[in-house]
Amino acid sequence: MVVQGGDRPGQTTLDYNKSVLLEEHNCYEFRRQKIVQMMIHAWDGYANYSWGANELKPLTNRSHLGSVFGRSPLGLSIVDALDTLYIMGLMDRFEVGKQWVKDSLDFSKAHGTLSVFETTIRYIGGLLSVYALTNDTMFVTKAEEVADFLLPAFNTPTGIPLALVDISRGTSQNWPWAPDGASILSEFGTLQLEFEYLSIVTGKPIYLEKVNRIRDYLQQIAKPGKLYYNYLNPKSGEWGSRFVSVGALGDSFYEYLLKAWLISDKADLVAKQMYDEAMAAVIEHMLFVSKGGLTYFGELKSSYINHKMDHLACFIGGLFALHSVNDEEAYNKYMPLAKQITTTCHESYVRSRTHLGPEGFSFKNPDKEAVALVGAESVYILRPEVVESYFYLWRTTKEPIYREWAWDFAVAYVSDAIEKYCKTASGYSGIKNVYDENPDKDDVQQSFFLAETLKYLYLIFSPDDVIPLDRWVFTSEAHPFPIRFNGTSNFAAFNSPTQF
Known part of the structure; x- marks a missing residue:
């Protein structure tokens, strides 16, 4: 029996549905390949002008080293981007980067102070992720x-741990700007996944022992209102100033509690309990709805609430979505919050002239909600957190709006976005004012643009079996690690970038 239902005479409903699916597939495949072209443009610019340095300055075609790595040329963009190249199937470029890691990555030559946190999430995380994808133990050795x-x-x-190490001197110190010699919650609390996985793949317990000692201390320390303050003195063991945020200085600590539970195949119940209690506390004390109906997290400073949200805090919409689909009891509470907060972060983008989001945005003025009120917060430095939440919400809800928002962000076909304002002849640069129709560029192609922003964009337009969320957990730097089913450290060696 032929059931009419298509747009053309004689077209069956089945034929029509197939044609719609094919059209949709072609649309998203086109978009995915556009993101691949963006990655090629960014990588090739770095390779042509800054190879072996940390990052590219894409306006002046010079090298950018970055103070958090002691201003040493350590191939940061290579290591941070390798798994993105592999996932995208850019194997020629991947092999060139792999060879550089094998021949030239050498931290013994580093000078000055390096951030323990940044080195962990970008280098150790990047190297271990490529090992997980390829089973090449050279990357474990380097990590x-x-x-x-x-x-x-x-x-x-x-x-x-202290925040900084000077490899050439064998010394450590905390950031000079941190109050009272404190360490930073988002830094010492975001080492668990990388150090734990390193112990598993090397068989050496020392790395896991280091991060478990951090967790043990945080578990037993008194927490007023069950809140974790952003500053903790590593010598006295006492909290510093009474400052709590899910943005800068706090953010990824909360992320790693949930992800430690997920990557253990939900066996790490201590991490889950700490996460549940911490999230309940910040929701109770710091979650607000603006007069305009936007849901956001403020910052708690002693008893004062700063009604401002960081771009960095926009990751939490994706985190709540991930939590929701892995914890049936949490779904009804956390999925609505995931959508509401991600909508707020999206509004911070569409309320700018460039449709790019500011570094921070305020809710102090009801006439200018989700807008930066301070000039220094008007920058966009190629950050991934908003598109990261789009990715998780797309994967967990299948609501097409998140794909459309991602596309608007990436390419100026529908709105003014990253291709129009950030692209240069040799790469992509941050901009200094998202509210300026002709913004100046900051001349830095951040390594996390290749590691995170472009990876999440690519995955949004990819089938779900490309890095499926029931087999992989993304680190804070978007490096995928395998879930340890039944306590195993890995589940396969992949010989093709299409086998995930």
């Missing part, structure tokens, strides 16, 4: 070499 240089930072009375 172990890097981690060993960081270990002196953990030699404190509490086990809470």
Whole structure:
């Protein structure tokens, strides 16, 4: 029987549905390939003008080293981007980067102070992710070499690491700007996944012991209102100033509690309990709805609420979505919050002239909600957190709006966005004012643009079996690690970038 239902005479409903699906597939495949072209443009510019340096300055075609890595040329963009190249199937470029890692990545040559946190999430995380994808143990060896240089930072009375290491001198210190010699929650609380996985793949317990000592200390320390403050003195073991945020200084600590539970195949119940209690506390004390109906997290400073949200905090919409689909009891509470907060972050983009989001946005003025009120917060530095939440909400809800928002962000076909304002002849640059129709560029192609922003964009337009969320967990730097089913450290060696 022929059932009429298509647009053309004689077209069956089945034929029509097939044609719609094919059209949709072709549309998203086109978009996916556009993101691949963006990755090629960014990578090739770096390779042509800054190879072996940390990042590209895409306006002046010079090298950018970055103070958090001691201003040493350590191939940051290579290591951070390798798994993105592999996932996208850009194998020629991947092999060139892999060879550089094998021949040239050497932290013994680093000088100045390096951030323990940034080195962990970008280098150790990037190397271990490529190992997980390829089963090439060279990457484990390199990750172990890097981690060993960081270990002196953990030699404190509490086990809470210092923020910086000077490899050439074998010394450690905290950031000079941190109050009262404190370590930062988002830094010492975001080492668990990388160090734990490194212990698993090397068989050496020292790395896991270091991060478990951090967790043990945080679990037992008194927490007023069950809140984790952003500053903790590693010598006295006491909290510093009464400042709590899910944005800068706090953000990824909360992320890693949930993800430690997920990557253990939900066996790490201590991490889950800490996450549940921490989230309940920040929701109770710091979650607000503006007069205009936008849901956001403020910042708690002593008893004062700063009604401002960081771009960095926009990751939490995606985190709540991930939590919702992995915890049936949490779904009705956290999925609506995931959508509401991500909508707020989207509004921070569409309320700018460029349709790019500011570094921070305020709710203090009801006539200018989700808008930066301070000039320094008007910058956009290629950050991934908003598109990261689009990715998780697309994967968990299948609501097409998140794909459309991602496309608007990436390409100026529908709105003014990253291709129009950030692209240069050799790469992509941050901009200094998202509210300016002709913004100046900051001349830095951040490594996380290749590691995170472009990866999440690519995955939004990819089938769900490309890095499926029931088999992989993304680190804070968007490096995928395998879930440890039944306690195993890995589940396959992949010989093709299409086999995930």
